[in-house]
Amino acid sequence: MAILVTGGAGYIGSHTVVELLSHGEQVVVVDSLRTGHRSAVSADARFYEGDIRDAELLDRVFGENAIEAVIHFAASSLVGESVQQPLAYYDNNLFGTYSLVNAMVKHGVNKIVFSSTAATYGEPERVPIEEIAPTRPESPYGETKLAMENMFRWCDKAYGIKFVSLRYFNACGAHPDGLIGEDHKPESHLIPIILQVPLGQREHIGIYGDDYPTEDGTCIRDYVHVMDLANAHWLALQHMRAGHSSDVFNLGSGAGFSVQQVIELARSVTEHPIPAVVSPRRAGDPAVLIASSSKARSVLGWQPRYDDLATIIRTAWNWHKQHPDGYAD
Ligand code: NAD
Ligand code: UDP
Incomplete structure (x- = not known):
């Protein structure tokens, strides 16, 4: 069976695809190439160019591949832009995730690893920040990520979809082979x-x-290497395969x-x-x-x-x- 990686042509997604392949996983990528790059996707992964808000495309992807689990990177993630255009963030992030989870329910897929963020916490009361800290996002970006986490909570109760939400701090670095790396335009990091x-x-x-x-x-x-993030996704997958319940984890150094x-x-x-x-x-x-x-x-x-x-x-x-x-x- 295969792992579906949404946003697998993006920075963290492309590194995670390489990590999954190195563990012998079969990988299917869906990416609109809005901010990602076709050449960042390993030739060993099956690639579909398209938007996760497109229900017909998702039907095709889930129909043509035996998908065991989803790793969900596809999102818009610029804090400043989200303040200027909140509705675009609700559309791409929240509606995109709705569309994806809807397809998972329809096709009987019950595991998802999710790219969350330190931006769900807002200004912390104390550091280091633990997962039990209050979540008070200060931007539509952080707000939509928290809303997606909550969507997964309810979908776990209703449909038995298990999730692992990974709250990354500052992703950085590149694959040591130098073939893939960070290419955001505009760059904000x-x-x-x-x-x-x-x-x-x-x-x-x-x-x-x-x-x-x-x-x-x-x-x-807190700067964390992209290959360490990639590895955490694979571990999260093993965690769900072992039958553990849904959970949230910080990832920082x-x-x-x-x-x-x-x-x-x-x-x-x-x-x-x-x-x-x-x-x-x-x-x-x-x-x-x-x-x-x-x-x-x-x-x-x-x-x-x-x-x-x-x-x-x-x-x-x-x-x-x-x-x-x-x-x-
Ligand atoms: P990125 O922009 O490089 O990757 C996102 C990918 O998703 C891109 O390839 C883009 O084309 C694709 N995409 C976006 N919307 C889509 C849609 N509707 N349908 C299909 N594909 C779509 O971003 P990144 O830095 O790799 O971040 C990946 C994820 O990690 C994001 O969800 C982001 O919010 C989260 N995150 C990133 C950081 C960081 O420091 N980079 C920190 C915390 C969380
Ligand atoms: N920063 C900076 N100059 C820049 C870009 C970022 O001083 O050109 C600072 C920014 O204010 C923050 C830190 O660098 O304190 C990390 O910013 P980045 O945008 O990389 O990540 P963030 O912490 O916002 O997720």
Whole structure:
């Protein structure tokens, strides 16, 4: 039987496809290529170009393949854009997930691993953030992700669909072979933006605020390697195959790095001075977001292999150096 990966042409999805194939899984990908790349999808996966909101397409995918479980990445995920266009987020994220779960019910598929986010928590009361912390999303993006988690809860009760929701913190890095990596247009994430400076694509990195209540005044985040995230999806699948009940897990490295520290590490990895200029704060940025991932470690047996941020940046630099303009398509 096969694993259906929605959004498998995207950044985290394409790395997860490679991880699943390495464990001998059969993989089917559905992706609209809205933000993903056809050439990011391994040739060993079966690919359908299309939108998960298209019920006829999903009928065809579930009809033509014996799908055992779904890993669901397909979503819109820009916080700022979601504030400008909330309805587009309700449409793609919530209605998209409704359409997917509807097809799962119709075709008798009862397992789903879901891409959730630290944005479901909002400004934390304490760090590291545990899964039992209050969820108070501060954007339509975070709100739709939380609503999707709640949709899964009710669908578990009503239809017996088991879910594992994985709340990622800051995904970064690239596959160590350098063939796939991060290519978002526009790019909003810190590490690839920093690396645009040594690539000659921007003059300097703008630091969004240096007056936060942290040691050097810049925001602290928890950076987790994309292959460690990919591996957690496979472990989540094993967890459901073993018959465990639905659950929610944070995925982060458990260590916090300030924007300033990330820039310094990137300077040492790239051997480039990477000039930095302080610019105004970005709306909605909490000062510190660090995950407690002890639940994923103890329950799923997750052991991140890339727990050194310099190594993570090195894998990203390896990809960007070889693909300065991203994927050819
Ligand atoms: P991405 O944009 O690279 O990947 C998303 C993929 O889904 C793209 O290939 C896109 O074309 C596809 N897609 C979007 N809507 C679709 C639809 N309606 N039908 C079919 N395909 C569709 O994003 P990413 O960074 O790989 O993130 C993957 C998931 O992880 C998202 O759900 C995101 O919210 C979540 N997430 C990402 C991060 C991060 O740091 N990148 C952090 C937390 C959570
Ligand atoms: N950031 C920054 N300059 C940039 C991009 C990001 O200072 O050009 C900061 C941002 O304010 C946040 C951290 O880097 O504190 C990580 O941002 P990113 O967008 O990568 O992830 P987020 O934490 O928003 O999910």
